[in-house]
Amino acid sequence: MTALDLSSPVAVVGTGTMGQGIAQVALVAGHPVRLYDAAPGQARQAADAIGARLDRLVAKGRIGAAERDAARARLQSVDELTGLAGCSLVVEAVLERLDVKQELFRALEDIVSDDCLLATNTSSLSVTAIGGALRVPGRFVGLHFFNPAPLLPLVEVVSGFATDVTSATRAYETARAWGKTPVACADTPGFIVNRVARPFYAEAFAVYESQGSDPATIDAVLRESGGFRMGAFELTDLIGQDVNESVTHSVWRSFFQDVRFTPSLAQRRLVESGRLGRKTGRGWYDHGEGAERPEPHTAEPAEPPAYVVAEGDLGPASELLALIGEADIEVRAREEDGGTRLVLPGGGQLVLADGQTSVEFLDVVYFDLALDYRTATRIALSHCQDTSARTVAEAVGLFQALGKKVSVIGDVPGMIVARTVARIIDLAHDAVARGVATEDDVDTAMRLGVSYPLGPFAWGRRLGRVWASSLLADLHEREPSGRYAPSLALSRHACATEKREDTP
Numbered sequence: 001m002t003a004l005d006l007s008s009p010v011a012v013v014g015t016g017t018m019g020q021g022i023a024q025v026a027l028v029a030g031h032p033v034r035l036y037d038a039a040p041g042q043a044r045q046a047a048d049a050i051g052a053r054l055d056r057l058v059a060k061g062r063i064g065a066a067e068r069d070a071a072r073a074r075l076q077s078v079d080e081l082t083g084l085a086g087c088s089l090v091v092e093a094v095l096e097r098l099d100v101k102q103e104l105f106r107a108l109e110d111i112v113s114d115d116c117l118l119a120t121n122t123s124s125l126s127v128t129a130i131g132g133a134l135r136v137p138g139r140f141v142g143l144h145f146f147n148p149a150p151l152l153p154l155v156e157v158v159s160g161f162a163t164d165v166t167s168a169t170r171a172y173e174t175a176r177a178w179g180k181t182p183v184a185c186a187d188t189p190g191f192i193v194n195r196v197a198r199p200f201y202a203e204a205f206a207v208y209e210s211q212g213s214d215p216a217t218i219d220a221v222l223r224e225s226g227g228f229r230m231g232a233f234e235l236t237d238l239i240g241q242d243v244n245e246s247v248t249h250s251v252w253r254s255f256f257q258d259v260r261f262t263p264s265l266a267q268r269r270l271v272e273s274g275r276l277g278r279k280t281g282r283g284w285y286d287h288g289e290g291a292e293r294p295e296p297h298t299a300e301p302a303e304p305p306a307y308v309v310a311e312g313d314l315g316p317a318s319e320l321l322a323l324i325g326e327a328d329i330e331v332r333a334r335e336e337d338g339g340t341r342l343v344l345p346g347g348g349q350l351v352l353a354d355g356q357t358s359v360e361f362l363d364v365v366y367f368d369l370a371l372d373y374r375t376a377t378r379i380a381l382s383h384c385q386d387t388s389a390r391t392v393a394e395a396v397g398l399f400q401a402l403g404k405k406v407s408v409i410g411d412v413p414g415m416i417v418a419r420t421v422a423r424i425i426d427l428a429h430d431a432v433a434r435g436v437a438t439e440d441d442v443d444t445a446m447r448l449g450v451s452y453p454l455g456p457f458a459w460g461r462r463l464g465r466v467w468a469s470s471l472l473a474d475l476h477e478r479e480p481s482g483r484y485a486p487s488l489a490l491s492r493h494a495c496a497t498e499k500r501e502d503t504p
Contacts, residue, residue, distance in 0.1 A: 003177035004117070004170065006030040008088035013037070013081075013104060015046030018121055019093035021149030023075075024050050026091075028063070028150075029178040032074045034084055038094075043077035050075060053150075085111050089174065091143055093121040101125065102133035109135050117167060117174075119143040123194060124250040127160035127187040138164035141171045144191060145180075146449055153181040154448040160187045181448055183441035189254030192437050193449035194247050196456060198261050199423035201244065204232030204416070205264035212382075212412035213297070215284045220296035221407055224378035226417035227371030227453035233284040237277035241270050241284075259482045260427070296378075297407050304401035305394045308350070309334055309343040316463045317352045319373045320402075327401045342398075348391025350398070353418035355474025355484075357411045359384035365395040369418035369463075371453050378405040380416055414475050419484075421459060422468040422475075426490045428456030429465075433489035460493075469494035 004010070008031060012023040015037040027033045027050065035043040054068045063071075084090060090108055094100060105118055112118075118140045120130055131140035142158025155175040159168045168184065175182040185191045190198070204218050213221075219231020236244040245267050252261040270276075270283060277283035285293060307330035310321055320342075325331050334343075342350040348363040358364045365383045370376040379399045383392055396406045409415070414422065428442050437445070443455020460468060469491055475484035486494070 002170070003173040004031070004088050007032075009034060009086060011036065011084040011087040011090040013084070013090060013092045013108075014094035015043050016093065018145065018147055018149060019091075020046050020050055020053075021147065022091050022093060022121065022143075022145055024053060024150050025145070025178050025180070027071045027075055028054075030074075033076070034087060035075070035077045036079075036081055036084060040079075043079070047075050047077045081107055082111055084108065087112055087116060089117045089119065091119045091121060096122060096124055098125055098129055101130045105130065105140070106133055115139070117141065117170060119171060121145055124190070124247055126189075126254070127158045128162065131160045131162055137162035139167045141167050142185075142187065142191070143171055143175065146193075152448070153179075154193075154445060155180045155182045156185050156191045156193065156445065156449075157182045158185045158187055158191055163187075181444060183437060183445045185437045185441070185445075186435055188431070188434070188436045190247070190251040192431065192442055192445040195251060195431060195436070196424060196427045196442065196446055197450050198248060198251060199420055199427060200228070200450075201232045201236060201248070201267075202262070202264065203414075203420040203423060205266055207409070207412055207416055208233075209264065209266050210410070210412060212410040213380075213407070213416070214294070216294040217296040217380075217407050217409065218416055220378055221368060221380045221409075221416045222420070224405070225368055225370045225376045225380060226420070227376075229451045229453075236267070237283035237285055237287065239277070240279055241267060241276045245271050260423075262483065297409075298378075299381075299396045299400075299406040299408050301400060302393045302397035304329060304397040305345045306330065307332055307345060308398065311335075311343060312340050314342070314352065315340055316369060316467060317367070317373060323373060323402050324398070329398070329401060344391055344394040344398070346388065346390040346394055348388060348394065350395050353382075353413075353415035353471070355414045355419070355422075355471040355478070357384065357413050357478070358382060358387055359411055362386075363388050363391050365391055366415060367395070367399070368415040369421060371417075373402075376404060378407060380407045380409050382409050382411050382415055384411040413478050414471060418471060419475060421463070422471045423484070424452075425456045425460045425463075425465075425468045426472055426487050429460070429489040429493060430487035433487070465490065465493040 010026040010031045011034045012019050013036050015035050023033050035046050037043040051072055057063045058065055058068050114136055120142055127142040131137040141163050144156035146152040146154050157172045172182045215233035219233050222228045222231040248263045275282045278287045281288050309332045311334050321331055350365050353366050353368050365381050368380040381395055399406050432439055439457045443457050446452045446455050469486045472484050472486040
């Protein structure tokens with residue numbers, strides 16, 4: 001099954017930001033496009049807005065004037081739903097209410113032909129439930145674009161329970177013909193991106209709620225150590241706290257209040273107070289005119305240790321040994337069964353975040369995971385009240401000698417980046433095991449949909465699936481609510497890896 005022919009008219013119903021973006025994508029690809037909106041005059045205004053954006057593309061040299069003029073000639077607004085008769089694809093981008101969408105598509109079925117592909121851009125509702133109201137549900141599919149649709153390449157092509165394979169394939173190929181990167185997905189709460197991404201927000205909020213650190217510091221660690229483009233607090237301020245929380249609640253309710261998707265009480269209070277982020281001038285941060293952005297906590301300069309003793313394999317942090325040597329700090333190696341730590345001159349230990357806490361050990365400082373220890377510009381450390389001041393100072397001085405800013409946070413198990421990445425890896429494995437998508441499509445979706453530096457499976461291969469499962473098991477032991485229990489899928493991969501490693 002091939003993509004829709006460019007002569008085939010495409011309709012967009014609902015002409016808000018997303019509807020206009022989708023219409024522009026189809027228009028620039030070469031289709032005739034018809035716009036409809038239930039609000040009188042809105043479709044005409046949307047057509048004018050799209051025309052203005054085409055003008056800006058010409059000014060930037062993205063398209064030629066002739067191409068713009070041809071696109072404008074193909075764009076039409078209609079005042080009645082019946083004006084969409086003869087379209088080969090109708091994409092809906094209206095209010096996120098099941099009854100509204102069902103009513104719309106029932107009306108469309110009386111207007112368009114039976115071979116017209118019907119698609120919803122919903123981000124939170126069930127494609128199966130929307131399509132269940134239709135006479136011909138097999139031609140109904142989800143086409144979830146990401147905002148802004150003309151710029152972001154990802155499209156989740158979602159098959160509902162009754163969606164025909166031919167319909168999903170045609171939608172997939174059409175999205176690809178439009179210059180997008182489609183990924184195939186089964187109808188599951190949150191689809192791929194909004195399902196797998198929940199821990200990115202949830203773990204940052206959990207660290208904050210446990211008094212582990214402040215939003216500015218957590219965001220800085222996620223960016224400067226984890227390699228994420230934005231931190232969770234600044235990103236939700238950009239998205240809108242009400243929008244982000246609504247998606248979280250939708251996924252949580254759809255999974256029958258699965259504890260892995262539990263919403264944040266701190267975010268709930270923020271929404272209740274009307275602090276919705278940039279659009280209201282205040283969220284986690286003050287976005288008012290002249291407001292200064294709070295600085296992340298950064299440790300004062302400390303003297304580096306003269307040497308460190310490396311015990312065992314540092315695993316995901318093994319690159320640190322080369323960096324320490326390059327900083328002219330002596331590295332003394334000592335074989336140690338099961339050891340994954342650095343011993344400092346004062347006798348204290350520096351350990352990669354593993355889901356345990358410093359208070360459980362004698363004189364330990366934990367350091368967080370980094371995407372790349374060589375390029376990371378900030379590292380988070382944590383310790384308890386019993387950790388000696390010398391050990392803390394030596395740990396701070398060591399990372400500062402490597403050119404890193406250091407943020408010292410509370411004694412939080414799994415720290416910030418490590419627990420976040422481990423949970424993302426876990427939810428990705430669980431999704432694939434349940435037939436939601438392939439590993440490649442999950443990695444593609446997370447890189448393109450939310451700009452993760454690595455896809456969850458690529459990250460898991462780099463860190464080792466045993467590492468993620470082990471860290472989550474440690475967290476689960478300390479918080480046995482089920483939130484951190486490794487999924488069966490991740491546990492199976494970890495066991496298989498351990499068996500291979502144990503085989504002579």
